[in-house]
Amino acid sequence: MADNKKTKNKKTPGRVTEKAQPGGNNPFAPKPGLEVRAAAAKILAAVIDKKTSLDGMLDAVHGNAAYAALGDADRSLTRAILNATLRHLPRIDHAIATLLDSPLPDGARALQQVLRVAATQILYLDVPAHAAVDLAVEQANRDPRNRRFAKLVNAVLRRMVREREDILQAGQAISPVPDWYRDRLTRAYGEAEARRIAEAQLSPAPIDITVKGDAALWAERLSARPLPTGSLRLKAFDGSVTQLPGFDEGAWWVQDAAAALPAQLFGPLQGKRIADLCAAPGGKTAQLISRGAKVIAVEQSANRAARLKENLDRLQLTADICNIDLFDYKPDEPLDGVLLDAPCSSTGTTRRHPDVLWTKGPQDIEKLAGLQARMLRHAITLVRPGGLIVFSNCSLDPLEGEDLVQDLLDEDHSVERVAINAADWPGLESAVNARGEFRTTPAMLPASEEHAGGMDGFFACVLRRR
Template identity: 35%
Template structure:
């Protein structure tokens, strides 16, 4: 440098201010994302495990997921589903290598780690890509920039597996629920429940009653499905654009798990009978009953939910009277020949399809649900004609949501009408001594399992 030249200008750091460059530097949020699919998957997991949303609600509300298209959208959904599926094991692995828990506000870093480990456990991405993309996302996010090295170290240890703790399938069920089910059903049953979570649940359709065998075969060919009950078809996954297939357009079928179709069949609705579907939305059971030729009243507390019933009835060209409001109005106008009460419940029986259920729900919320169920049973009993039939059902694994409901039905003056094995797919061990049915998700496992249900039938003297 020549003597008459001044050195380049370097501003002096102000007292109390940190240098703009150094180990405490945090980059501004970049204008790009190195991996939008993995970023969206992490944000879905934040909504589920930090905010308590269901996967469907998270997908509907997360902008970064909604902006994805095609393969990226499918990949983000697959990552999120595997994160939920393996969540219990993921937490064991991550916590094993963390020297201290991550700060409560570090939700994006937690989600990056969780989704990365899920990709490893689910074998849905190459090892190098899992680590590289998680670290890249950490580096390009202002809140996680300083933790990119931590993410790299933990993921490398987990993926190499040299010091991983031993994992068990039973870890896939949260401890609070696991202990309940061991007490109610035993270790072997809980082990089978855990196995249900390891594979994707198939999709079932109910085929409209009254169509010919030839038309039924056309539906099976069009959807690539198989019959697992006289009016239930199962496919491994939904066909692309299935709503454009002719059988769907003609209203010949609707999505409904085969176990969910059993309660309506147990009504044995006859042509001309007045039948009430007491909690009707989204309408699968209403359509079953209407296809049998009965006069159906579809009741639901919510007008918005009844709109779903109306849409489904219109597509299938079936009819029912729709009514909403306080359930007590049901006893004012008419006495029904039969009532189907698929009551609001914990929905723990749907854990194969809604794997987040056990992680975002709490067993201590059950008393509120049971109170509602018992009140609905009393209302249903009052709305029945003498000789009328009530079928009570919940897609629940919780013993209380069955036992206490049965007790309420008996207190209301109803008598048990035992269910027979042939009415529940001839499944082994389903019928209890009092004639009720307890369907477990691992039943029919050779064909992909079932939704869990408790079902009881009564008659009014």
């Protein structure tokens, strides 16, 4: 088919490719690539229907058994399918619905995952179209729940191959995020900006690093782009960051550009005692130490505290690590400052964690905002008069940021906001709101000729105890 050939040969930078492989003579043996699609469908169902974290499912040791049984190349393809599906899910579901004569029957969730996985490959990945169709039909035939729908799967997907370009064009009118999230973005940012944020999450996040020493030197060595946050942005590359120059000797660490902002808001830190609450994995802790602070790193999880220590050891940095519940932590004497990068809905990180929009909802935002408010009130008690509290998180929702802080200031007159001066952040002036708080979004930071744009959605503000 001409349409198949067109889809097969269409190349997009950064896409995972898979070559068609001949099957064996045993009709009962799994077809090459079938295990990948089966694993993707199972994991997709767990994420969407059971609200299970994708990172947890893709853990090679403790994650999904079907995924753990795959080889490295097949795991890579599985991840690519899942990430693309979750990024484009509303458009994928709309495409499938338009090709069906009637909606799928109630209870056909397994069939829906098969169609979603196949549609993702046809529409958004550089996988041979005929392989995507054939393997989806094979999946349906091997599942007693779906066997009677095998012909429907074949017909729908073959039509999708033929009409691919028209389907993609029509999909542009469909928001790529769930309705609840689109509505909250629109209320917070306006319709045009909400659309830009939603579209920005379709692109995977680039790799940013924070350098311990001479950033200009490492920008040259790594052909990296200096960013207004002080971070360096790497070019897209195949392989692991652990193989890059400077990693083993601890010259730098991976940290999104937006995440590098909060630790810089204290101003001069030489000799000051700063507690980093919720410290793991340690990027902000490392920043504070590198700026001269004496850091107490507070982390409740023993496993995360161990990971924090490993990361600091690689960077040859030292902190006083306290494996304790944040609410139980009380310093011997009041601190000069506290950094609270609080647990949140993570809606600002959907470029790297596209499952967030499908595993969380408005009720999670409200619950987490309540927890953050309690944490922030406790953090205030840890600092001396005149001491600073930097509060931040990677949520795009004002309930977890601007509204939370304003409510606190209206109720608690023991603290005041210290306005961030936009002029101090050339290139990021638009990220400082009228109240003097940082509000970044994935739609900020334009791309350059060689480096991707965007940054995580982050909120950060500075409070001072009176």
